[in-house]
Amino acid sequence: MQTVWKPFFSYNLWALFEPAIGQEQRHCPMKRGFLKARAKELEVAPLIQQETVYQEIGLLAQQGIYEFHQDVHCLIGDHGVNRVSAVLGLENRSQEVRNRVTQVLANYQVTPILLGKNILKLSRGDEGFPEPILLRSGNQECNLFAAIDCIFVEPDGTLHILDFKTGKSDFDRRQAYVYLLAAKYLYPNQEAIASFYNLESQTWSDPICASSVQLQVLEMDLFRFAQQHQNDLQRYRRKLASFEEIFPPHPGYQCQTCQFQSVCQFTI
Template identity: 50%
Template sequence: MGQVWLPSTSYNLWSLSDSRVGKEFCFCDMKRGFSKVRNKEPQVKALLEDNKHQRIGKLAQAGIYEFYQDPLLLSQSEAVEEVAAILKLSQEPEEVQERIIEILNNYCKKPILVGKQIIQLSKGDEEFPFPITIQQGNYSFALYAPTDCTFKQPDGTIHILDLKTGKSDFDRRQAYVYLLAASYLYPQQPSVASFYNLETGLASDIITATSEQLKFVQIELADIAKRYELERMHYGKNSNNFAIIFPPNPGIACRYCTFNSICEFSVSEVSR
């Protein structure tokens, strides 16, 4: 018997569904529409393929994974070259090669996972994990919460670590989604989450959540799942109403939007 279909949600959908305070100018419902309901259209699908930043993120994750497969590798003088060969970096664009080499060198100098009791470490190319089924009142939804690394601290606390590259923000909403997932996956153990940037070496504070905070996050995610399903239904019935169902927010953020080349509302120049 196959898995029962349920409305779904994730941190990614949350980030596309609600703006962060002070960054409303970056938020655009239409971006969610392209990503979530038009993602199989050839033009949109092509834009959703790994871009440079996504590629760097995946290769960085793969590099850390390879270091962990052979802890002795870190003590070897040609460790970076060996991992670069495994990753086939020579086939990547020059900028990607340079940044990944820098990330690998940084990790060799500060191998943050050495000595950790790893429970799970992503290789960066896995399929999406099975979702967690969550019951919120009389409403059920599937929560997708793929993680980069999970390890157990000496006191038994589950620590979820998210690895960043580039100028990626440390968004506490992402940490709260991880902590909610951990409360279902490891119900008998306390859990914490944190972020670490492999390029800058910056680490976030350790993030925790009370049961009341997790209850709020669960309600928020349930509402997002409901909203997303309604949007999908409305678009499925009348695709001509795309701009009404997913209203645009043209402005300075258009310059950096994945879909600016195909969005009729995109603005290339913004007056000061």
């Protein structure tokens, strides 16, 4: 049976559409064009496949937490950090990656925030795309993708969605709202909250919740973004020369770390 294609949405797509508060100057709409419209081009595809140092650290840190909880003895043993480091193959990574991820593991062994929690789901981070959640609004349908790091159950039965962070980036509440919308469909009739935890700075965000009205408004916005994104892709395919019109550049400081600087004529 042939699968019917549907518009899709995710927090990552939302972030490509609109910057987080305070990040307006660092936001470039053309990045969405490279990632979503030109991803299969010979010059662009290899750049997307390359993992940045920040992505590498974030993924390895999450994998480390997962490995700790696969063998709880690593959390309480004297050589737990070394054992998990070996599983992650940190000896084959750059000095910066090795040092920062090792520090994450050492910090977590001292303060294992999930130890003793009723963990419902704990992702390793490299499972690939999650199963889509089908959303319906009238005669519209949309696939929502939400790659949730961890869900545990609070003593009062509330679902707690936890997202791991590394680096110095601020927490973006929009990501929490997308996860809460996903939880509404995955775990109907259960209360849910969301929070972020930075594995390097060992800081929690405040717990984030959303009312049914807020989630309903979010869902409406989600359909609008998903449809606009598909319209942009179709416009580009009809007229390839309109790339910079549909996905306008915003050159600036962010060009220094942009993965597409080698193929972008607007890089400064």
